[in-house]
Amino acid sequence: MTSHRNGAPADLTVRPRRLRATPAMRRLVSETRLHPADLILPLFVREGTDPLPISSMPGITQHTTESVRAVVNEAADLGLGGVMLFGVPDSKDAIGSGATDPDGILNLATRVVAAEVGDALVVQTDLCLDEFTDHGHCGVLDSEGRVDNDATLLRYRDMAVAQAESGSELVGLSGMMDGQVAAVRDELDARGFQDTAILAYSAKYASAFYGPFREAVGSTLKGDRKTYQQDPANRREGMRETLLDLEQGADIVMVKPAMSYLDVLADVAAVSPVPVWAYQVSGEYAMIEAAAANGWIDRERAVFESVTGIRRAGADAVLTYFAPEIARILREQ
Numbered sequence: 630m631t632s633h634r635n636g637a638p639a640d641l642t643v644r645p646r647r648l649r650a651t652p653a654m655r656r657l658v659s660e661t662r663l664h665p666a667d668l669i670l671p672l673f674v675r676e677g678t679d680p681l682p683i684s685s686m687p688g689i690t691q692h693t694t695e696s697v698r699a700v701v702n703e704a705a706d707l708g709l710g711g712v713m714l715f716g717v718p719d720s721k722d723a724i725g726s727g728a729t730d731p732d733g734i735l736n737l738a739t740r741v742v743a744a745e746v747g748d749a750l751v752v753q754t755d756l757c758l759d760e761f762t763d764h765g766h767c768g769v770l771d772s773e774g775r776v777d778n779d780a781t782l783l784r785y786r787d788m789a790v791a792q793a794e795s796g797s798e799l800v801g802l803s804g805m806m807d808g809q810v811a812a813v814r815d816e817l818d819a820r821g822f823q824d825t826a827i828l829a830y831s832a833k834y835a836s837a838f839y840g841p842f843r844e845a846v847g848s849t850l851k852g853d854r855k856t857y858q859q860d861p862a863n864r865r866e867g868m869r870e871t872l873l874d875l876e877q878g879a880d881i882v883m884v885k886p887a888m889s890y891l892d893v894l895a896d897v898a899a900v901s902p903v904p905v906w907a908y909q910v911s912g913e914y915a916m917i918e919a920a921a922a923n924g925w926i927d928r929e930r931a932v933f934e935s936v937t938g939i940r941r942a943g944a945d946a947v948l949t950y951f952a953p954e955i956a957r958i959l960r961e962q
Contacts, residue, residue, distance in 0.1 A: 661941040663933065665708040665956035669753065669906070669948045672697060673845050674738035675717035685841035686911055687918045689950055691717055694734075694741045701746045707956035710946055711751030713801060714738055716760055717847050724769050725761030729787045735760070736795040743796030753828065754797040756788050756813070757804045765850025767804040767857065776857055778806050785809055786816035793822040801883075803830040805857045810877035828906065829879035832867030832893050834859045838886045838912030845911060867893040871901065879903065884944075886910040888935060891942040898943025907944040909936065914950045929958070 648658045675681065675691040683689045692700060701712055716735025718727040727733035735754060743752045758781070759767045768781030781804065789800050800817075802809050810829050817825050835858035843850065859866055867890070871882050880903055884894040887907035898905045917935060921928030932951050939947050949955075 661937055663937060663940065663955060663959060665952075665959060666710045667940065667946045668709050668936075668952035668955060669711045669713055669751075669946055670700075670704050670709055670952040671713045671715065671908075671948055671950060672700065673715045673717055674734060675847075676719045676734045683841065683845050685844050686915055686950065687922070689845070689914075691845065694738055697738065697742065698745050701742050701750065704953060705746040705749035707953055707960065709750060709952050709956055711753050711799070712742065712746075713753040713755060713948055714742060714797075715755045715846055717845075718761055721761055721763040721849065723763060724784060725758035728758055728761040728784070729791045731791060731794070733761075733791075736791050739792060739795035739797050747796060747798075751798050752796060753799040753801055754792045754795075756785060756792060756800040756802050758784060758788075759804075759848060759850065760846045763849055765848045767854065768806060776806075778808075778857075781806050782808060782812040786812055789813045789817050789825070790820050790822070793817060793820075793825045797825065799826040799828050799881075801828040801830065803833060803883075803885075805830065805833050805854075805859070808877070810874045810879050814878045826880040827878065828881045828883055829871075829874035829877075830885055830908075831871040831874040831879065831882040832859065832884045832890070832897060834861050834867075834886065834890060836861060836886050836889070836910070836912070838889065838910050841911035841915045861889070864893055864896065868896050868900070871897050875901065875903065881906055883908060886913060887939045887944070887947065888913045891938065894939070894942045894944060898945075904945040905943055906946045906948065907939050907942075909939060909947055909949040909951070911950070933958075 649655055673691045674697050680693055680696045681691040704712055718734050739754055757767050766776050768776040771777040792800050835855045874882055882901055883906045884890055885908040887909045894907050917931050920926045936947055936949055
């Protein structure tokens with residue numbers, strides 16, 4: 630290649646900047662787009678008559694069965710893909726009895742939300758015991774205080790039926806028990822709920838980024854969940870767990886958290902024959918909010934960049950607390 634006297638190349642025919650020259654051109658060649666239908670809003674519903682703000686998640690609230698009505702109707706109006714419901718009970722016990730009580734807060738909230746927007750949104754429910762147990766673990770404990778995998782599966786079976794009976798279209802198995810997908814699928818089918826879908830939290834890591842979520846659900850956890858959630862150091866293990874869940878009949882698989890596990894997400898997306906979702910968790914949300922509040926980052930740009938990065942890595946849909954805001958901005962644009 631020859632050069633001008635000032636050192637610039639004389640025959641530079643490959644100029645990638647041509648495709649970045651104007652906003653219209655950048656929009657035209659964008660490889661990854663956000664759409665409200667690809668976003669799922671996690672919601673916390675508590676017992677009681679008054680909503681409560683969550684201090685570690687600015688802008689996010691523990692709703693009541695009354696206040697959540699307006700939120701889900703707005704979500705439907707914005708065209709979001711769905712809502713994922715978490716229950717926050719007043720009382721807890723060793724086996725999480727409230728999780729299977731037809732009048733427990735999560736099942737009650739599910740009936741309320743399904744009646745409000747069941748035709749417009751996919752109403753989803755968290756199938757895990759941690760919100761309902763007094764020890765805060767995702768399963769029942771044995772006599773030595775260890776999480777009993779197989780005893781927990783019996784509780785998950787009953788939870789799945791209770792949630793399906795309440796109107797959940799999709800149960801989110803987030804407990805990371807071995808065999809949970811097969812157990813729940815078997816029970817749902819046996820009880821006539823063949824059409825209830827299973828979202829398997831297949832690659833769920835023992836992450837520090839769940840911190841604010843513990844406040845959001847009033848967790849009473851002592852210790853950690855490292856015996857059942859995955860080691861953040863392990864990449865192949867995420868694929869192994871995913872393949873097991875696919876073999877057991879998962880309709881959708883999940884990677885959680887999202888932003889620190891984009892390599893795992895890309896691995897799973899490359900092989901999965903079913904949709905792949907990712908959860909932008911509470912700590913990921915809180916970090917953006919905190920940095921923006923201090924003036925360290927452009928908040929709106931960071932919100933869009935973070936969720937776009939998750940989609941770019943392979944997520945077909947994203948659970949994110951930013952879902953309504955993103956949808957509103959997309960509508961304005």
